[in-house]
Amino acid sequence: MNTRHALIRSAAQAFDQHGYTRAKLAGISAGAGVSPGALHFHFDTKSAMAAAVETEAARILHAVARNVRRKSPGPLQALIDSSHAFAQQLSRDVVVRAGFHLNCGTAHSAGLNLRQEWLECVREALDRAAKEGATLEELRREEMTATITAATVGFETLARRDPNWLSRHALTGLWRALLPQLATAGTLPRLQPAGTEAVVNAAGHDAAPAPDAVLTPLRG
DSSP, rough: HHHHHHHHHHHHHHHHHHHHHHHOOHHHHHTTTOOOHHHHOOOSSSSHHHHHHHHHHHHHHHHEEEEEHHHSHHHHHHHHHHHHHHHHHHHHOOOHHHHHHHHHSSSOTTTHHHHHHHHHHHHHHHHHHHHTBBBTTTTHHHHHHHHHHHHHHHHHHHHHHHHGSHHHHHHHHHHHHHHHHOOOOTTGGGGGOOOHHHHHHHHHTTTOOTTTSOOOTTOO
């Protein structure tokens, strides 16, 4: 397991730095401190290694989503907190960053669609908020689902050249613009556009490596 973890992290660093096409298996094995034979014992091809990076990235994001939903005080705040927690993971964890880029840019055998899962996470949060009376009655939820998904995924794309797009400041500005169009007058003052500090900071702590764990949807 330690060798497999080391190979996944080394592969993520190679894919993040060089891209899928230019990443070399020899460099990945050297980065993990193992022989090429040890690499091939765990992964037959570069495609299989990329799929493993995607799967591990997804597992971490799923764990973050579960932690946020469990700790946030309501569905709208959970949606805000999730966006900040995901941005934090993309900024700090090379496995999450490389896995997300691979998933969105190339096709491997992991069978995942992280952008679609995020869209479903947004849709479910808005549906739950509407049932609790936290959103405006006139809100068109499908249109707002598309807007939030496009904006947040767009931030991730822009951050590939400028990491500031995934900063707490950038996402806070987005939520300050969107929340008056989402939340009722009674709900709006209780929401924190910058995220719930304790929830966001703790969200990734329980996402310890466990590649064989069963994946659950981002929406928890």
